Amino acid sequence: MSIEFLKEIGISEFFDIIFMSVLIYSVLVWFKRTKATFILTGIIIIGIVYILARIFNLVLTTFVLQAFFAVILVAIIVIFQEELRQLFGRVPEKLRQFFEDIPDKLRNFFESLPTWGMNKDSEEQRSPRSIHREIEILARTLIDLARERTGALVVIPGNDIIIRYLDGGVDLNGEISEPLLKSLFDKHSIGHDGAVIVEKGRISKFSCHLPLSKNFAKLGDLGTRHAAALGLSELTDAMCLVVSEERGTIAAARNGDIRQVGPEQLILLLENFYEEMSPYSLERPWYSIFTKNYREKALALLITISLWLIFVYGSRPVYRSFIIPIESSAILSQHEVTDIEPKELKVTFSGEHRAFYLLNENEIKLSLKIPNSVVDGIKTINISESNLSYPKDIKLESIEPHSIEVRLKTENQAR
Incomplete structure (x- = not known):
């Protein structure tokens, strides 16, 4: 899969990914602090299996895992109810602290602009x-x-x-x-x-x-x-x-x-x-973003991008065209096929992005059958959807050309 999906990330998608990354990062750190990493590991493994089941259209596995996640969610709420109560109890305080600190942070930022590049300790920066x-x-x-x-x-x-x-x-x-x-x-x-x-x-x-x-x-x-x-x-x-x-x-x-x-x-x-x-100096305001809990942050971003690719980007409709070679082995006939024109077809399919993630051109097969009553010579054969086999989660949109010319000879004539 190419990186063309980067072109489809707009402002809303960018903030969507950032918000979910922060949310998943908070969950990862929470599991780390509650010493329940083994539970998180199990959930991640099952989540990977669920994603693979969605990609490969394993209907039964997907259904069972969806029910399993519901049970897991209830179990986590019951087992960690005290920790969750403490967690959500801290959210309003954190939000209040954040919004109260915004004016001070803005004031300190603008006051510090004239002193950038100077080795001057601020009142907040302890030596x-x-x-x-x-x-x-x-x-x-x-x-x-x-x-x-x-x-x-x-x-x-x-x-x-x-x-x-x-x-x-x-x-x-x-x-x-x-x-x-x-x-x-x-x-x-x-x-x-x-x-x-x-x-x-x-x-x-x-x-x-x-x-x-x-x-x-x-x-x-x-x-x-x-x-x-x-x-x-x-x-x-x-x-x-x-x-x-x-x-x-x-x-x-x-x-x-x-x-x-x-x-x-x-x-x-x-x-x-x-x-x-300890607070970081103004010369390195983003230092802590990349150094503190960097493993959890990288994992959260990876999980978010994977989920976005599969469930958001992967659900968007797309058209894909494939060039299918026409080989004589694909034509069932008592005659010998000596020539085919043209020698390839262009078939176009529509479907969700994720339907094409693992699609191989070899999965699209052409099969033609020529009636025994057909005599030798050049014959025109129409090609329709019934002559193609392809995965069921994509839809055939067009075939170019709609017909091919086949030169036939009997075995006696060929000898």
């Missing part, structure tokens, strides 16, 4: 030094608290808004430091049992209560702080760090998962998190 300092303070403080068996819960927000999930808390807005963190988690402090929120190098709130996770399989015998950390990580993309006063260990919760980490792992985890969440 690597300040981020490195924050990582050092957090890691050193948590390691000391674990050694002293002092419980702690630190939340570092990501891109998602977490304020709606916080209960209580005291506003602080103080610059982050090791003494301040240790004093907030001191056992004699009133709010030491709550969570501390760290944002952009400052402690914005402390003594916050977080939603508790109900995933007892992951929590096991872990305590309330761990349940709170896991609970918030299930609802947002925040990084939640916990120090257990009973075990003297550090655990990290993110994207609905929680695991124990050592000192070196903690530093690496924080570095990766800040690298992922």
